[in-house]
Structures are given as structure tokens and as C-alpha cells.
Amino acid sequence: MSxxxxxxxxxxxxxxxxxxxxxxxxxxxxxxxxxQVASLVLGKGRKALLIDWDQVSGFGPDAVMVAHDTALxxxxxxxxxxxxxxxxxLTGKRALSDMGNDLGTITDVVFDPDTGxxxxxxIGDLEQPAASLLAVGSFAVILRAPxx
Amino acid sequence: MxxxxxxxxxxxxxxxxxxxxxxVAEVRDLIYSPExxxxxxxxxxxxxxLSGRRREVLPAETIHAIGRNAVMVDDETSLxxxxxxxxxxxxxxxxxxxTGNEVLTEGGESLGQVKDVVVLVGSNGEVVGYEIETASxxxxxxxxxxxxxxxxxxxxxxxxxxxFVKDDLVGLGAAVDEFRSxxxxx
Numbered sequence: 001m002s003x004x005x006x007x008x009x010x011x012x013x014x015x016x017x018x019x020x021x022x023x024x025x026x027x028x029x030x031x032x033x034x035x036q037v038a039s040l041v042l043g044k045g046r047k048a049l050l051i052d053w054d055q056v057s058g059f060g061p062d063a064v065m066v067a068h069d070t071a072l073x074x075x076x077x078x079x080x081x082x083x084x085x086x087x088x089x090l091t092g093k094r095a096l097s098d099m100g101n102d103l104g105t106i107t108d109v110v111f112d113p114d115t116g117x118x119x120x121x122x123i124g125d126l127e128q129p130a131a132s133l134l135a136v137g138s139f140a141v142i143l144r145a146p147x148x
Numbered sequence: 149m150x151x152x153x154x155x156x157x158x159x160x161x162x163x164x165x166x167x168x169x170x171x172v173a174e175v176r177d178l179i180y181s182p183e184x185x186x187x188x189x190x191x192x193x194x195x196x197x198l199s200g201r202r203r204e205v206l207p208a209e210t211i212h213a214i215g216r217n218a219v220m221v222d223d224e225t226s227l228x229x230x231x232x233x234x235x236x237x238x239x240x241x242x243x244x245x246x247t248g249n250e251v252l253t254e255g256g257e258s259l260g261q262v263k264d265v266v267v268l269v270g271s272n273g274e275v276v277g278y279e280i281e282t283a284s285x286x287x288x289x290x291x292x293x294x295x296x297x298x299x300x301x302x303x304x305x306x307x308x309x310x311x312f313v314k315d316d317l318v319g320l321g322a323a324v325d326e327f328r329s330x331x332x333x334x
Binding site: 096097098099100101102134135136137138139140141142 | 161162164165166167168169170171212213214215216217218219220269270
């Protein structure tokens with residue numbers, strides 16, 4: 001069953017070892033080159049914490065399970081800070097083709113909760129395969145131009 | 149059917165990197181070579197309000213595509229110092245501006261005055277026609293052959309151009325290929 005980015009915010013994050021609730025998801029960070037979920041963000045702003053995808057042991061419909069409480073870490077580099085602030089979110093971002101034409105606004109992202117692989121990008125009524133994703137910047141998401 | 153855009157619509161477009169989706173500059177002006185029949189480069193402004201000119205230029209060879217909404221480049225290294233740019237981009241010869249030039253057919257008929265260049269969307273600066281102001285004051289659009297005579301005050305176009313004066317860009321987009329095939333270009 002595929003998951004969607006818009007269904008993720010607010011989902012509980014629970015430690016598998018302590019059964020403690022660690023927080024709620026706010027953002028999903030994407031590794032553009034691998035077209036894969038890179039990490040998940042808990043909370044917002046300066047207090048935000050990140051979990052790398054490989055520390056997620058189960059991405060379920062009711063909770064996201066992580067192996068250890070220690071898997072959470074604060075934002076390190078500039079990119080992680082930008083991600084924690086939601087600046088690199090794909091949803092709500094302008095989609096621009098590599099030919100310089102607006103495609104619309106990204107309304108959702110479909111991914112596989114087992115592997116974290118991005119499957120497709122939803123732009124209104126359009127669904128573009130993840131393979132067309134070229135870059136995510138603060139100005140726009142760049143997609144390889146759909147065949148006309 | 150070709151998608152076309154006037155030079156004035158390109159001015160102000162953001163210059164966006166394909167590598168990281170950032171708007172690194174915006175188009176200040178087009179550097180047009182009438183002899184080559186193409187845009188050879190773009191001059192640039194910084195992005196944002198009250199932002200001034202950027203010293204760097206964007207040679208056409210490093211433009212991935214001029215689109216309807218943005219000019220796409222691979223990355224910021226495409227923007228280069230004029231010192232490193234080809235001569236016709238770094239220091240365009242004066243008298244290059246075709247705006248205001250009279251368009252004369254080979255038969256000696258005046259079609260009007262040049263207002264702007266018309267660029268092929270998706271190209272890196274291919275100019276396929278001109279926007280003109282006709283004698284009646286109305287705008288018109290004419291296709292261009294690959295080569296034409298330019299003096300700095302007038303330019304001479306094939307007689308058949310007369311049959312291809314269009315009221316709008318859509319009309320010109322539909323006419324460009326037929327015009328060129330009649331002249332035996334491509």
C-alpha cells in the first residue's frame with residue numbers, strides 16, 4: 001500500500017525498544033538523487049528533530065516505529081536546518097519543467113512505506129513518475145519535461 | 149505548430165538551475181545578433197526587489213532552454229564573467245539593435261517597423277521572426293529566413309514574407325514551418 005506525504009503530518013513516532021512516544025511527524029525530507037525518503041522531521045522550528053530513514057523500523061498507518069530513542073538527532077548542516085523548517089518540502093512547491101515551463105503546484109507525493117522509495121509526484125490532476133524528478137530547490141521543483 | 153514568445157516576455161524571467169532548483173538571476177536583456185538570426189546571450193539582473201545588474205552574462209550555448217516561465221541553465225557556472233564570454237556576447241557591436249528598423253521586401257515594399265524579436269520556446273535563443281508595427285499602426289508578426297541583409301536602418305526580407313504577416317504569435321507559430329519550407333530552409 002502506498003503512502004502519501006499529505007497523510008503523514010501529525011503521525012506518532014514511537015520507540016520500539018521503550019514503547020515511548022517520541023513526537024509527531026511534521027515533514028518528510030527527500031533524497032532527490034536516489035528518489036527516496038531520506039529522513040523524517042519531528043516537531044517544528046528550532047526544536048525539530050530528524051530521524052534517518054534507515055532508523056525507521058516500521059512505517060505504519062497509525063504510528064512510525066523507530067529502533068531506538070537515540071535515532072533522533074537535531075538538524076546538523078544547512079540542508080537539514082532548511083528541511084526542519086519545511087523549506088525543502090515538495091508539497092506546495094512550484095513545479096517547473098527543465099524546458100522552463102510551469103507544470104503547476106505539487107499537491108502530493110506518493111511513496112512506498114516499506115522502502116521509502118518515491119513512486120510519483122502529484123500535480124493537481126497530473127501524476128508524474130518519480131524518475132522525472134531532477135531537483136528540489138527553494139525556488140522550484142525541477143522535473144524532466146513530460147512528452148508533449 | 150511552434151510555441152513562440154516575444155523578447156519583451158523573456159525580459160524579467162527567472163534564470164533557474166536544473167541541478168538544484170534555485171533562481172540565480174533574472175533576464176535583464178537579450179543580446180541579439182541579426183546576422184546570426186539568433187539570441188547569442190542574455191544580460192542579467194539580480195533577483196528580487198531593488199536589485200541591480202549582475203555583471204555575469206549568460207551565453208546562449210549554456211542555456212538549456214528558454215521556456216514560457218523561466219530560462220533554464222544546468223547550474224550557476226553557466227553564468228560567466230563577460231571577460232570569459234565569446235566576443236559577440238561580451239561586447240556586442242553597436243548598431244545591433246534592429247528595433248525601429250524598416251522591414252523591406254526584395255520587391256521594395258515596406259511591411260513596417262521592427263518592434264521586437266520572436267523567439268522559439270524551448271530553444272536556447274533561436275529567433276524565428278519579428279514583431280513589427282505595420283503602416284496602419286497595428287502590430288504584426290513576420291517569419292524570418294535564416295539569413296537576411298541588415299544595414300542598421302533597414303532589413304531586407306524575401307518577397308514571400310508578405311504572405312506570412314500574421315496578427316498574433318499563434319498565427320506565426322503555425323506559419324513558420326511553411327514559410328521556411330517554401331524558401332527551402334530545413
